[in-house]
Amino acid sequence: MVDIMDTLTGITRLVKTTQLNHQDATSVVLQQEVSSPAHDVWTACTEAERIRQWFLPITGDLSVGGRYALEGNASGEILECNSGRSFRVSWQMGHGPDSELEFTITPTNTDHSLVELRHTAMVDPDMMGTYGPGAVGVGWDAALLGIYQYLRGIPTGPANQLPPAVMNPFMAASSEAWAEAAIANGADPAAAREAARRTTAFYTGTDDAVTS
Known part of the structure; x- marks a missing residue:
């Protein structure tokens, strides 16, 4: 079985x-090379039946101009699609800020692909100061873990969630990695690491605050 902590080291994280x-x-921004051909990664991320197997059930019109909804999570509009290569959608969660998600797949050879996920949001400065980019980034690290496992035939998705004893260290390490990405973008190191501590507390269920 894949050591999920090892998957974190294969992700490049940027804050812009x-x-x-x-x-x-x-x-x-998250970038990760996966050992699967681009067409397989593309269908795993764009076909409703496959999306539900590693992420969440999804409904709606998955074509440009259509609207989608992820069960218990985000909804939005399909804004652009370059079939086999990239798509861009609006990403709306409750009363959170306007945001967009862009997903790009680039073949690196016949059976490997580079996945890039970019989530852009107008985040309240107080919220960013409290949680840093990990408020969004930790969840996407977990999503990339889902894709990584799914493409290797490892059961994932809502019916196969890993227990807290496994996921909590993953969330903590992800939060710390996003603190380092924030520092690389110019954030104060002490403030970034304190924000990572609060993000870890939120994702592991020891904090009642709400992310945007």
């Missing part, structure tokens, strides 16, 4: 200041 709808925004 950018624009969304002509307003200041923050992007968290």
